[in-house]
Amino acid sequence: MLNRPVEVPKVTEATALGAAILAGLAVGLFARLEATEHYWQRDIIYTPVMTEAERKRLYAGWKTAVQSLLHASGNAAAEPAVSDSRQ
Numbered sequence: 001m002l003n004r005p006v007e008v009p010k011v012t013e014a015t016a017l018g019a020a021i022l023a024g025l026a027v028g029l030f031a032r033l034e035a036t037e038h039y040w041q042r043d044i045i046y047t048p049v050m051t052e053a054e055r056k057r058l059y060a061g062w063k064t065a066v067q068s069l070l071h072a073s074g075n076a077a078a079e080p081a082v083s084d085s086r087q
Helices: 015-025 033-039 051-072
Strands: 008-009 042-046
Touching: 015 033
Parallel strands: none
Antiparallel strands: 008 042
């Protein structure tokens, strides 16, 4: 939906890897963040193929669905908590 490629890491527990790297930086295991770059390796890249028209149509449908849910919950005045700089 954001029209951006998504890089998937080889390590399936990337969040845990990130936490471990930060812990290693904190205790001096690594001198700087750049020393840990080899731990992250890309497995695959998903490249968007959706047209802009389809993206806008689906996004409009999503916003309608969110508004319907907010209305049903009695919070009709609320807006979805998302930022869309494309509009």
